[in-house]
Structures are given as structure tokens and as C-alpha cells.
Amino acid sequence: MNVPNHIAIILDGNGRWAKAKGMPRSYGHVKGCANLETICDDMKELGVKYLTVYAFSTENWKRSREEVEGLMKLFRNYLKKCIKISEKNKMRVKIIGDVTAFDDDIQQKIAELEEFSKDYTELHFQIALNYGSRDEIVRGMRRMARDASEGRISPEDIDENTIGNYLDTVGIPDPDFLIRTSGEQRLSNFLLWQMAYTEFYFTDVAWPDFHKAELIKAIEKYNERDRRYGGVKEE
Numbered sequence: 001m002n003v004p005n006h007i008a009i010i011l012d013g014n015g016r017w018a019k020a021k022g023m024p025r026s027y028g029h030v031k032g033c034a035n036l037e038t039i040c041d042d043m044k045e046l047g048v049k050y051l052t053v054y055a056f057s058t059e060n061w062k063r064s065r066e067e068v069e070g071l072m073k074l075f076r077n078y079l080k081k082c083i084k085i086s087e088k089n090k091m092r093v094k095i096i097g098d099v100t101a102f103d104d105d106i107q108q109k110i111a112e113l114e115e116f117s118k119d120y121t122e123l124h125f126q127i128a129l130n131y132g133s134r135d136e137i138v139r140g141m142r143r144m145a146r147d148a149s150e151g152r153i154s155p156e157d158i159d160e161n162t163i164g165n166y167l168d169t170v171g172i173p174d175p176d177f178l179i180r181t182s183g184e185q186r187l188s189n190f191l192l193w194q195m196a197y198t199e200f201y202f203t204d205v206a207w208p209d210f211h212k213a214e215l216i217k218a219i220e221k222y223n224e225r226d227r228r229y230g231g232v233k234e235e
């Protein structure tokens with residue numbers, strides 16, 4: 001089985017999963033968060049090198065105060081726990097997104113986790129928090145315009161690589177495979193630039209139920225794809 005080098009996942013369906021069990025949405029988020037721990041183990045075992053997950057979007061602040069507060073509490077716990085997980089899996093953790101919107105203690109936990117795990121190379125794990133692809137492009141292009149107006153780069157030299165270098169994902173190869181759980185078939189503002197040639201996979205399974213067998217099923221589907229990048233393959 002050919003395992004994708006970089007898998008991106010839109011972790012969706014926590015709320016509906018909980019509701020179907022007669023439980024509050026927050027219960028779904030707790031179970032979804034627990035599943036994130038096991039999926040990292042599975043990815044490492046399968047030999048995936050890069051994993052990027054969408055955990056909180058720039059649009060998710062629109063949810064009820066109660067839900068947002070519950071998620072912040074979960075992030076606090078998870079970021080702390082993730083130090084141990086990174087050590088166990090030898091995985092480097094990076095947060096993509098505008099982290100300046102979070103409370104200071106969350107920003108501090110993010111900095112600690114990134115610093116602690118920075119030399120690990122077995123698995124590169126990116127967590128998108130307060131991430132929106134359009135917001136990422138706006139922030140990056142502001143920096144690029146500043147660099148141009150202050151003479152650090154010249155407009156003629158700007159190419160696709162330059163733009164990639166101003167995004168949060170700098171240094172991370174583009175995803176080969178995108179998985180979105182729980183039935184929705186849209187990108188919801190995730191990695192728009194980076195997924196120009198990514199293969200998409202949608203499943204009705206909700207995120208808290210997306211375990212290793214489902215992951216393997218998805219990768220088997222990936223193996224049936226004929227990736228072309230605009231060309232045609234020699235017979």
C-alpha cells in the first residue's frame with residue numbers, strides 16, 4: 001500500500017455524533033479530542049510523515065459562548081498532554097493559524113509545545129487553530145507587501161515559492177490526501193492554496209468514530225486514484 005506523505009483531515013461531526021447519542025455537543029468534542037491522540041499513533045505506525053488537522057476555524061468563534069469556552073478548555077488540556085504524545089511518537093508539533101487571538105496562557109502552551117518538539121522528525125503534526133485559509137493569505141500578503149515596500153524583496157522576484165514562504169505552512173509539503181469526516185463535502189476555508197492538487201475523500205463516519213480501520217479504508221481508496229498534475233502517464 002502506497003501511504004500518502006501528507007494527510008490533511010477536517011475533523012468534522014463531533015456535535016452531530018453527540019446529539020445522536022442524546023449527549024451535549026461538548027461530549028462530542030471531548031471524544032473527538034481523544035480520537036486525535038489515537039490517530040497520531042496510527043499515522044506514525046502506517047508511516048505517514050505529515051499530518052495536518054483542522055481543529056478550530058476563524059469562523060468557529062460564531063458558535064455559542066458556552067461551546068467556544070468548552071473548546072478553549074479542551075485545547076488547554078490537550079496542548080499540555082500533547083507534550084507527552086510528541087515525546088512518545090517523536091513527533092514535531094506546529095500550530096497553524098492566527099494564535100494571537102487566544103488567551104495568553106494558551107499562546108504560552110503552544111510556544112512550549114512547539115519548542116519541546118522542535119527536533120523530532122518521525123511525524124510532523126500540524127494543528128490548525130483559529131485557522132482560515134483566506135486569513136492566512138491576508139496575513140502573509142500583508143507581510144510580503146511590507147517586505148516589498150521596505151525593499152527586502154522586489155515584485156519581479158515574486159513567484160509561487162515566494163507566496164508559499166509567507167504562509168503558515170512554510171516548509172511543509174502540500175497535502176497529498178484530504179479526508180473530511182461526517183458527510184459534508186466542502187473545504188470550509190482549509191488550505192485553499194496548498195490543496196491545488198490534493199486528492200479528496202469524504203466519508204459519512206463522524207470524527208469520534210473515525211478509527212484505524214477507517215483510515216486504512218481511506219488510504220486504500222487513495223491508492224486507486226490516478227494522480228496526473230495536468231499531464232498524462234506513459235502506458
Ligand code: IPE
Pocket residue numbers: 011012013014015016017055056057060071182
Ligand atoms: C468539528 O465538529 C469540531 C469543530 C469544528 C470544533 P463540529 O463541532 O463541527 O460538529 P458538527 O459538524 O456540528 O456535527
Ligand code: IPE
Pocket residue numbers: 010011012013054055056057060184186188
Ligand atoms: C470546519 O468545520 C472547521 C473544523 C473542522 C475545525 P465546520 O463544522 O466549522 O464547517 P462548516 O461550518 O460545516 O462548513
Ligand code: MG
Pocket residue numbers: 012013014
Ligand atoms: Mg461541523
